[in-house]
Every structure is written in structure tokens, then in C-alpha cells.
Amino acid sequence: MKKHSYIPNTETDRGEMLKTLGIQSVEELFSDIPEAVRLKRDLNIPAAWSEIELYRHFAAMAGKNANLEEYVSFLGAGAYQHYIPATVDAIVSRSEFYTAYTPYQPEISQGILQAIFEYQTMVCQLTGMDVSNASMYDGPSALAEAGIMACAATRRSKLLVSRGVNPEYRAVVKTYAYGQNIEVIEVGVDNGATGLQDLESKLGDDIAGVLVQYPNFFGSIEDLKTISELAHRHKALFVTAVNPIAMGLLEAPGKFGADIVVAEGQPLGNSVSFGGPYLGMLATTKDLVRRVPGRVVGQTRDLDGRRAFVLTLQAREQHIRREKASSNICSNQALNALASTVYLSCMGKQGLQDVAKLNLQKAHYAYHKLTSVKGVEPLFNAPFFNEFAVIVSGNPTEINRKLLESKIIGGYDLGRVYPEYKGGLLFAVTELRTKEEIDLLAERLEAII
Numbered sequence: 001m002k003k004h005s006y007i008p009n010t011e012t013d014r015g016e017m018l019k020t021l022g023i024q025s026v027e028e029l030f031s032d033i034p035e036a037v038r039l040k041r042d043l044n045i046p047a048a049w050s051e052i053e054l055y056r057h058f059a060a061m062a063g064k065n066a067n068l069e070e071y072v073s074f075l076g077a078g079a080y081q082h083y084i085p086a087t088v089d090a091i092v093s094r095s096e097f098y099t100a101y102t103p104y105q106p107e108i109s110q111g112i113l114q115a116i117f118e119y120q121t122m123v124c125q126l127t128g129m130d131v132s133n134a135s136m137y138d139g140p141s142a143l144a145e146a147g148i149m150a151c152a153a154t155r156r157s158k159l160l161v162s163r164g165v166n167p168e169y170r171a172v173v174k175t176y177a178y179g180q181n182i183e184v185i186e187v188g189v190d191n192g193a194t195g196l197q198d199l200e201s202k203l204g205d206d207i208a209g210v211l212v213q214y215p216n217f218f219g220s221i222e223d224l225k226t227i228s229e230l231a232h233r234h235k236a237l238f239v240t241a242v243n244p245i246a247m248g249l250l251e252a253p254g255k256f257g258a259d260i261v262v263a264e265g266q267p268l269g270n271s272v273s274f275g276g277p278y279l280g281m282l283a284t285t286k287d288l289v290r291r292v293p294g295r296v297v298g299q300t301r302d303l304d305g306r307r308a309f310v311l312t313l314q315a316r317e318q319h320i321r322r323e324k325a326s327s328n329i330c331s332n333q334a335l336n337a338l339a340s341t342v343y344l345s346c347m348g349k350q351g352l353q354d355v356a357k358l359n360l361q362k363a364h365y366a367y368h369k370l371t372s373v374k375g376v377e378p379l380f381n382a383p384f385f386n387e388f389a390v391i392v393s394g395n396p397t398e399i400n401r402k403l404l405e406s407k408i409i410g411g412y413d414l415g416r417v418y419p420e421y422k423g424g425l426l427f428a429v430t431e432l433r434t435k436e437e438i439d440l441l442a443e444r445l446e447a448i449i
Contacts, residue, residue, distance in 0.1 A: 066409060068272060072437045074366075076387050076428025077217070077412040078139070078166050079275065080267045082245065082355070083432055088269040088342045097338055102331070106310045113309035116297045116334060119341040126247045126344075127261040128254020129283035133294045135337035136280030136329060139264025140169040143211060143241050144176035145293045145327055146260040146282060150209030150237040151182055152291055152326065158183045158207050160236075162194040164216035167417040169241060173211070182208075192220035192380030192389065200230055209237040209260075214253060215246055218426065219363075219387025220380060224256040232257060244268050244281065244340075246385045248356030260284045269343025270336050279333035279340065289313065293327030358431035359386035362438065366429045369442045375449035379414075379424050387428045389414060389421070394449050396425050402448045408441055 009017075018024065030038070049057065073081050092098065096111060103109030103116075116134045123132035136142045147159045159177065161170055163186050170186070177184045185202055187210075188195040194212055203210070210231040214222045224240065231238040237259040245267045253261045263281040270278060284292060290313070298312030347355065363386040370376050375393035390411075392399060400410040414424030429438065 071407045071409050073409040074411055074427045075409045079272050080430055081272055081432055082267050082430050084269050085346045087346050088339050091342045092339050113297050115338050117309050119337045122344045123281050123283050127283045128252030129261050130286045131289050132283040133292045134297050135332040136282055138278045138280045140172035142262035142280030142282045143169050144173045146239045146262050147173055149291045154208040156206055156208035159209050160185050160187050160202055160207055161211040162187045163189045164194050165213045166217045192218045192382040193222050203234045205234055207236040209239050211239045213241040215243055215385040218389045219384035220382040228257040245356055248352035265340045268340035270339050279336035291326050294329050294332055355431050362433055363429040366438045373442055373446045389424050389426045391423050392425055399448055406444050
């Protein structure tokens with residue numbers, strides 16, 4: 001098979017370019033470079049492959065991955081496999097959205113600006129907050145930005161973060177905090193939820209914000225009302241990271257007095273994609289709108305009185321003096337945010353509630369099925385949404401390896417990040433899991449343990 005390069009120009013194209021330049025060959029372009037410093041041999045790299053060869057090679061490499069088309073997944077821990085309606089890909093694949101850049105010129109960017117405006121509106125409806133920004137990188141960085149917002153608003157430099165928050169989120173918060181000279185103090189977990197006594201003992205008038213997750217990393221549903229009251233008693237801001245699908249059933253954090261709500265938007269119409277790209281959601285109160293990182297799309301009227309959309313608030317260093325910027329975030333995940341907008345529009349309020357109920361019901365069926373297996377015990381007895389933790393008598397790594405042999409992706413090994421929960425597995429069950437798949441998981445666990 002003939003091998004060729006990927007330079008798209010034909011010999012005729014190259015001839016035309018050389019003629020325009022008034023030279024006979026490509027080598028003449030480098031005539032000013034002394035012969036002594038020229039490389040007079042081919043580069044020590046493999047020869048180019050044809051398109052067919054390259055496609056086959058990468059297809060073989062991709063085939064080594066355990067993908068969600070061929071495997072049944074019970075793994076969550078921050079990334080979740082949900083059904084994505086065909087309308088989502090159909091719309092986000094349109095060239096006017098797919099190739100759109102930052103909408104700096106509103107007069108020619110009304111379509112993308114309106115889409116972002118609708119996204120912001122839906123985020124506010126989901127979270128019960130007043131205003132949302134035009135998306136962020138992902139859930140972890142959104143939580144970190146929320147912590148920085150809390151410190152700026154209160155002029156304090158300490159954050160309390162529950163150990164019930166996703167470990168990766170906490171790691172990103174600490175990374176951001178280090179550069180801002182912010183102290184991050186962790187609050188312990190009691191029965192799968194934030195320890196209220198530990199939280200109360202660590203709260204003081206020097207705490208800028210209290211950061212929790214709802215449902216938390218273990219799937220447990222936090223007592224937001226009590227945590228909010230404790231935080232506000234010391235004039236600290238209350239920050240909550242949420243699972244947006246759970247908002248179809250759970251009371252919105254805004255109803256409990258949350259000051260900032262963030263989320264990972266991946267469950268809303270974005271595929272797992274081996275870890276990204278995802279999008280970060282951030283919503284807050286009117287009082288904090290000037291501290292929102294990134295940008296906000298607003299609605300107005302043009303000179304002819306027609307509805308129009310513009311970038312209204314852009315409190316980032318690209319637009320204002322660095323020392324005045326609320327953040328150095330330099331982009332937003334507009335295409336991923338559009339996917340979430342299309343998903344929510346397609347599902348509607350009732351559809352989102354139905355999906356949330358399926359997650360809840362199937363997860364509880366799986367919980368009762370698995371905990372009836374000898375050698376599997378509940379780790380906590382707190383209320384949960386679509387994730388739950390169990391303790392297994394065997395080695396979680398070995399159990400997951402054997403489950404893979406049956407084309408089942410097992411739970412998250414909690415012992416990797418929580419030494420106190422060694423032997424713990426965190427299982428996620430979404431609307432895509434069937435009764436037969438859950439029964440098979442229980443059957444295989446029983447055979448392995």
C-alpha cells in the first residue's frame with residue numbers, strides 16, 4: 001500500500017505556489033540557511049502511514065479500552081453514564097454551534113448568546129439561585145472558584161470543606177487555595193454525611209465559607225438546612241456542590257439559603273468520554289454577582305426595540321486589570337453547556353423528575369440486592385440518591401478485576417482515598433441499568449466473594 005503524507009496540497013497546488021513565489025523548488029525557500037547547518041538526512045521518525053493504515057491502528061488501540069457500549073458500568077464517583085437523547089448530538093453538531101468562538105461581537109453572535117442565556121436560566125431554576133455564569137471548566141474548578149469567591153466576599157482566608165466532598169474536588173480546591181494563601185480545613189464524616197459536631201467545633205468568625213456536596217461523594221444526602229444555619233451563624237458563606245440530575249427530586253440548595261451552588265454538568269447530556277471534556281456550573285445570589293468568575297450573558301433591547309443578548313459581566317483578567325479580576329478563567333465550556341441546555345429542554349421538568357426517580361429507585365433496588373449477598377454489608381445507613389457504599393469481605397481491586405472478566409465495571413474502591421474505609425466499594429446506578437444487569441452484578445459478587 002502506497003504511503004503518503006497528510007499535506008493536503010497536490011503537486012499542481014505546490015507548483016502554483018512556487019510559480020507565484022518565483023522559485024523552482026521548495027529547497028530555494030531555505031537558500032538563506034547556510035549549508036553547514038542544514039540536516040542532510042531524513043528525520044529519524046517512522047515513515048508516514050496511509051489513512052487506512054492509521055485508522056486501523058487507532059481502532060485497534062481504542063479497542064483495548066473497556067467502553068460503555070460493551071461493558072455494564074456501576075462506576076460513578078463523579079462521572080455518570082446517563083441516556084443522551086438523539087436531539088442533543090444533532091443540535092450541538094451543527095457547525096454554527098460546533099465551531100463558534102467566544103461571542104465578543106454580539107451583533108453576529110445572537111444564536112450562541114441566546115443559547116448561553118437559556119443555559120444560565122436553567123441553571124438558576126435547577127439550583128434555586130438568582131444568577132448563573134456562562135459555564136466553567138468542570139465541577140472541581142467551579143467549587144474552587146466558589147471558595148475563592150467566599151474568601152473575597154467575607155475578607156477571610158479559611159475554608160471548611162467536608163470530607164464528604166469528592167476527593168478530586170477537594171484536591172483542586174487545595175491547589176487553588178495554595179496560590180491564594182487560603183487555608184483549607186477538612187471536616188470529618190459521620191455515618192456517610194458531614195459531621196455536624198465537628199463542623200460546629202471548627203466554625204468561627206475567621207471562616208469564609210463552608211463547602212459541602214449534595215448528594216455527597218458517598219451518595220448520602222446532606223442536612224443542608226442545619227449546615228446552612230451553622231455557617232450563617234458565623235457570617236460564613238454556604239457553598240454547595242450538587243448532582244444536577246438529583247435536583248429533579250431533591251429540594252434546591254437555594255431553598256436552604258445557599259450562597260453559591262456549583263455542579264459538574266456532565267450528567268446533563270454529556271457523555272462520560274473517558275473523563276472529559278465536561279463543564280462546570282456556578283450560580284449565586286444577586287449580592288455576589290459582581291464576584292462571579294468568567295462571564296455572564298444578559299438580555300437587553302437593541303436600537304429597534306428587539307430582544308437582544310450581550311456579554312454583560314466579564315470580571316476576568318482578560319477584560320479588566322489583573323489585580324481587579326475575580327478569576328483568571330480564560331474560557332467557558334460553551335459547547336458542553338449547550339448540550340446540557342438541549343438535554344434539559346428536551347427532558348422538561350417532568351422528564352428530569354422521571355429520570356431522577358429512576359435513578360433513585362434502581363439504586364435502592366441494587367442496594368437491597370447487593371447487601372443481601374453474604375460478605376457484603378452497608379457502610380452507612382444514611383439516605384442516598386443513586387450511589388451507595390458497601391463493605392466487602394474480599395479485596396476490592398481483585399473483585400473489580402474479576403467483575404471485568406464478566407464485562408462488568410464494578411464500584412469505586414474507597415480505600416484508595418479513605419484509609420478508614422478500606423474494603424469499601426461505592427456503586428452508582430443510573431436509569432440505564434436494568435433489573436437483569438443489577439441481578440447479574442449481585443450474582444457475580446456472590447460467586448466472587
